[in-house]
Each structure stands twice: as structure tokens, then as C-alpha cells.
Amino acid sequence: MIEMYRLKKINISYIIKNKYNINIDKEGEKDFLIQQQGNALFRQIELLRGYKTTNIDELIFVESKNKSKNEQLIHILKNGFYCNSIKFLRIGKSASQAKNGITVFISEDYFKSITERSQLGITPKSCVISKYEAYRNLILSACKIVDSPLPYIIIVDDYEKVLPNQYVRYVSTEPDEFEDEDGKKIKYDKKLVKEGLHDVKISPFDGMGCHTEKISKLWKEAIGLKHDAISFQIRLPFMKGMSTQAPIQEYYKDMKVTKIKDIFGTYHDVEKIDCIWTKSMWKGYSIFKDRFGKKGWNEYLNRVNEYKFQLGISKYNHNIKDIDLYSRQNFQYLQCHDFLNNKYVQWFNSKDKNKGKFDFSKEDNKSKLIKLAEYSTDLFEKIIKGDKLYTLKYLGITETNSLKDINSNYIKAIMINDNMLQDICIKKTLIRMLRKSINQLKFGKIYSNGFYHIAVGDIIGFLQYCGGLDVRGCIGANEIYCKTLPKGECVSLRSPLIDPSEVNKVKISSNELTDKYLDYFKENNIVMFSMYDISLPQQGGMDVDGDLVNLCKEKLLIDSVIEYPIIVDMTDKATDVAKDYTLENIVEYECNTRDNRIGEITNVATSILNVVTDNEKYKQKNKDDIAILRITQGKEIDFIKTSTRWHISQSLRKRNKKIPYFLLYSYPKKLKAYNNIKNINKDIESEEDKLPYNAYRSSSPMNELCDYILQWERDLIWNYEVIDTSSFLINKDIPTDNLHIEKMLTKIYKNFIYEFYSIIDNEDKNNKDEQDLANSDGEIDKDDTDSQLDILFEKYRSIINEVPLDKKVITNYLVKICYKFKNRDKVFCWSMCGDTMLENLKNNSKNNPQKIVETSKEDRNSKEYLGRWYKLVDVNEEDTDE
Known part of the structure; x- marks a missing residue:
């Protein structure tokens, strides 16, 4: 918890x-x-x-x-x-x-x-303030504290290598000038996209370290994990990175390595070492080296212990049994594949005003993207038609050995009694969730075969480097190693992704070395990248400090990869200059780092990517603009640490004034504005007088997907039928005829509803059209609205607990109050008395409770959901006990 x-x-x-x-x-x-x-x-x-x-x-x-x-x-x-x-x-x-x-x-x-x-007691006189402040404030990163002494850690230098003669695209600048409105010539650096052979320097273990199996077990117990994780994102003052289990003692014994030299030249017995971490993890290296020389690490540890800091874990890998084998794509991933449907383009460009709707029911008309989307639409149709198993899985049920394993009262209620599928509160919640999910389909959140993995560098190559051995690694170029997916081709995708060249087609493979030393990867969502290719710079300048990639085995995606040279930032990690560490300069840094342009950059790129044209010159211009935006995006993500950003040119920024039509469904305010403009323009005959729209239609694959989902949604037949389930939810031996009690509890209910909808309405009022798909650096911030609702529920539970009545009596009255009128909100009684309502439901139900079990495809009673096969079975009475 x-x-x-x-x-x-x-x-x-x-x-x-x-x-x-x-x-x-x-x-x-x-x-x-x-x-x-x-x-x-x-x-x-x-x-x-x-x-x-x-x-x-x-x-x-x-x-x-x-x-x-x-x-x-x-x-x-x-x-x-x-x-x-x-x-x-x-x-x-x-x-x-x-x-x-x-x-x-x-x-x-x-x-x-x-x-x-x-500051660990050291105030710098001067520093790169943006970088220092980012690292000093790592103590603000959300994490679980490991309440035990620090393990035996050694720090090694970072390993870099050059991959020669890589054919890449890159951005260069050359002086240019333009005339402003007054005829004055303005000089500026013009950005140009070039391509050619270049040596590319990579750091294949940037932000990565390793630890022993013993430490994995210690951290698992310390933070209360149920599964055996092997990779942990760690936090300490001036320390962050991803530490992954490695066969340290086993491998070095085989290689006859008994000692390892750290970054200060000190040798350590292999048998004593718990963790080997890199300089790129230890952000305080230069501070402590400059102040204390070769004693820098020891002094760091002394101060960490002096101030009683303990290791924090901010992220960890998951076991495959806890992960759906299908995950949702996003529009960034999809629009960077070759999904153009020529038949849809021809229909769209037809001058026939009576051309009607594009017929997606014809098999010949279906593009690869529409075929991919059909899995999602078929899935939602089953839920809408009332299939109990699909409904329960959609609501989020995972483990169902007993009702104790389920967190949601609504799911427990359905498991106990099928009639609860028709309960008005549960039905409204389900319909609301489905409508939201269907809306998300319109902007690309469709399911596909594959799921997210934590990226790590070549473990064997890392051990070879740290042990002073010949650094060869264990997998080759364009190969990855993971044990959760079958061998063969897949695509690796990482957000934010705006250039098609960032889609990385790789091959899942293994060999004698991986089989011997890395078999423990099995069942863990970890993927190991090669040190012989440019996968890391290709995928948005990825580090291996906890970054996630979606490994997708969907053939439709693999076959639609657009292959052309990747765009590389030749000035990656460029930083601001050092300044005096004064309040004045800190304030300047604060004022310069208060906005986030990631969403704007993404949307500009999306507006360009969804333009469909046959003009080769225009196509090339669009490709170059996307490449520049890709580098701009990378600078923006690192801006808080580097204070270095590229500004978007006015010509590119104008592209954001009109977004592609499908993206409106991600922004409710923009969609409402579009529909208002549409209604106004209906009554205006002259094309010249019509108001300009804030979105454009095109025959792009993403707009086609949106069109398909809209047509499919219009044809859906929803079942809104509900029944009064209140008789199942009360204790029939307890009367509810005391008007004083009912009046008193009704007043509490109305006060709650007023505050509840004040929070909900405030969220709608403050809803801004923003999107940020960048990694959150491991920080977990609870949504403000959710936080306020949690606090509200806690407040009213305290109020209800102070009512001098038996909980069973209170429950009966609250069910009566909430279910008295069909349109009355039922969230109050479920949140205040859910446990007692479920107890009543069990006592009032005649049918056997059921649970979901995972089975095989061969089981004739099984149904597939997101890559796994399940069936419903009756449970024993003791399994339902609370």
C-alpha cells in the first residue's frame, strides 16, 4: 500500500x-x-x-x-x-x-x-544552476524508503564508445537574414537538416548500474513487493538511476576477476560488492571529487549517514503475470507508421458532393490501421452487450482467488450477484468509462500485441567493462534481449515520438551467454539493448536510467515501419554556463523554467504529419521540419537540467493553430469550439464569410481512424436498462421508518453531494488543453482532483463514524436515501458503507458467487482478453468471506 x-x-x-x-x-x-x-x-x-x-x-x-x-x-x-x-x-x-x-x-x-x-552540507560557490538545482532536489522525487543500511556500493566511470560511419540525419546551422515589416534586415541562425555518414558517440550504460540477487530480495521485502523484481530505480541525495540485478560474483568468478577498481582508483574485493553504479548515476561526483579528492565517495557516504538519508525506490519492474499482453498505442506511435490508405485518399479527394460515407465494412477498403483497430472495437462491443467476463476484466479485475483480492466494491458486487450488472450506479459508472475509452480510440488509443518494458544496457558488456575485461557484450547490432516475448522481429516505441525514424525495428534474440547468465530475466518486463547500434539516440536520445519502451509484436505495425535515416542530436546534453550560486541567479533560473512546451511541440509535429500531399518538395520540407522538431523536443525535455532550449520558429508555431481533426477528441474545449464554428457556418452561404476552423480534415491515417470510430460508435446499440437493486443491499430485518434519522442522514448526504460536485465542476472549469507524453522522471504525483476527493471521502467517513447508530442501521438508511430516486447519486452510500452493503448482498443472493481464472486457449469455455485466456467459475463459500 x-x-x-x-x-x-x-x-x-x-x-x-x-x-x-x-x-x-x-x-x-x-x-x-x-x-x-x-x-x-x-x-x-x-x-x-x-x-x-x-x-x-x-x-x-x-x-x-x-x-x-x-x-x-x-x-x-x-x-x-x-x-x-x-x-x-x-x-x-x-x-x-x-x-x-x-x-x-x-x-x-x-x-x-x-x-x-x-546540499549534504556543501554550498557551491558557482555551478550550472539549472543542473545543480535539478540534482539537489532529487530528494523531492516520489519514492518508497528502504529502511535498512546502505549496501556496499562502488562507483565506476562511465563507458563511452564510438559507432563509426553511421548514416544519419542531423541539424546544422548557417547564418542567414530576413527583412522584417519595416524593411530592416534581421540576422539569425537558420537550421538545416543534413544527412550523411557520421561517427556517433554513445554511452550504452548512461544512468545504469547493477546489483546482486541478494540486494533484489532485500529491496523487494523493504518496499513490500509481492513479485520478485530485478530492476529498481533508486534515489539518494545527488543520486538517481536504474540498478538491475546482475550475476556479479558468478560472472567474475568464471572470468577469474577478484577485484574491481572504482572511479577513484581504489580496488574492491568482488565478494564484498553489492552494487556497481556509474558516475552518471552519482550526480554529486564533481562536487565531492573537487572538494575531497580520492576520499570523495567515502565523504559522500559519511554525510548521507550523518543526515540519516536512506535509499529510496521510485520505480521497479513488474512480473509478466501482472501485465496485460496487449497495450494501448497512442497517436504519436501510429502516425509515424506507413498506414496511408489509397482508397480512403481517393474517396476523400473526390469532388462528388454526394459521395456519402466511406464504407469501412468492405474488406478491400480496410487499411492496416483499421484492421488493427478492429480488435479494440470488437472488445468494447462485447462489454456493451453485457458479457460478464469482459465487463469484469474491463473494470480492472486482476486476481480473483477470493473477494479479498478485489479492491473495487462494484466488482465485488457483480461477482456476488449478476443482477448488480443492472444496478444503476454500476451501470452509469461502466457507461461513463466506456464512453471515455471509445473517445480515446478516436485519437489513437487502440490495443495492440505488446507492452511496456524498462530499458537497460548490455549487462554482460557492463560487467566486462567494470572488471577491466575486453568489452564485447552479449548481443549484436539491432538485437534486443528480453524473456517476456517470443523471439523474432518487433518494434520498440518510446514517448514522446514525433519523427518516423524513431520507430525502432529490432530482433528479439538470445545466445549461449544470455542463456547462461541472464535467464533470470524471465517473467520480468526488462529489455536489454545492444551496445553496437544507435537504438538509444534513435529512440529520443534514450538513457537506461528507467526509460520505458513499448515492445510491440503486432505484425501490422512491424510491416509498416518507415525506414529512413534517424535524426541525431550532435550537441546532445549541451548545458548552460556556470554562474555564482546566489539568490539572484537562482531566482533567474526559477523564472526561466516555469513553462513546458512539450505538448506544443508534439502538436505542431502532429499537424505536419497529418498533412497528405503528392508534392515532393512539400513532403521533403515536412520531413525536415519534423526532424528539427524532434531535436527541439529533446532539448525541451532536458531543459530543466540544462537551461538550453530551442525556440519554435513562427512559421512552425502557426501550424499549431489548426490541428488535425482527430486530435480534437483529445481536447474537449477545442472540440466544443470546432462544433460551435460548424453550427455558425451552417447559416452562412458565402464561403468567404465563413469562420475559419481550429482543425483541419485530411485523408491521413489518423483522421481515417477517427472517421471509422465515429461511424462505428453511431451504430452501437447501448443497453441502458437498469433495475432497482436496493432490496439486495439492505438488511431486511432492520426497519428504516425513523424520520428523524432519515432527515439527519439526508442532510449529511446533501452536504457531501454539494462538496463532491464542487470539486468535479472545478476540475471541468480548470481543464486545460495540454498534453505531455514525456517521461515523468520516476516522479508520481497524485492528480489534484483525486486527492481532493480522497480527502472528502475521508472527511465524511469520519462524520458517519460519529453518528451514534449501528453501522448496519446507517447502511440501511443511506441505501434508502441514495436509491430513493433514480437520478440520485449513489456514490455516497457505496463509499461510506460499501462493506456492509456487500455483506447484505451476499445474504440476499441465491446464486453462487463466481471468480475469474486464467486458462488456456484450448479450454472451450475460455475467452481472450488482452492476450490472455480466462473463464468464470463458481467459488466456494469460504472464498467469499471477508
């Missing part, structure tokens, strides 16, 4: 409105509370505070995205602000918080101590 903490998040406008001195009472606090997973900073505050609490009153998240508020932002960054008479000062922000315009402030009483601890 993930432990969540509560703290306040306040928009800067509220602070400004109250003249930097705000007062929030307990009643008003709920409007500002959010929930966050634990991290090293919370633990440091706990150590200083002297006791544990899930309410972190010492911190406040301040949100400030609007650049018009920069003057006021500078004021609080320099001077802080007051909340309930306590002064709060700026402490920092994580990479994820920076993307969302958030800075963390801490109460003045803790400011000095926490600043010292976040």
Missing part, C-alpha cells in the same frame, strides 16, 4: 490577492489540500520534527505558470510569504514540478536545516 501525505498547494494569485499574508482555517483548508507519495524530503522533515504524521504542514506548493505574475513570483522567491502567521521560503522544485509551474516553499523554522541537508 502506497502511503500518501497531505499538504497545501496554493496558486500565486491567491497569495497576491491576500498581499503575501494568507490565513487558511481548518474548514477552508480542504480547498488547498493535495496528496503526494512519500519522498526523502518528507522523511527529513519528520526527523527534524521528531514525530511522524501524514500532514506535511511545513511545506506549501506554490503554482505559478502565468508569466504576467513574474514580478510577484520574484517577490516571494526572494522574500517568501506568510501563511497562518508562519513565514515560508523557497526550497526548490523537482523536474516534474518545474514542468507544472510549481515551486516548493518550506516554513522558516526548517529552511536552514533542510537546505543544509539537501
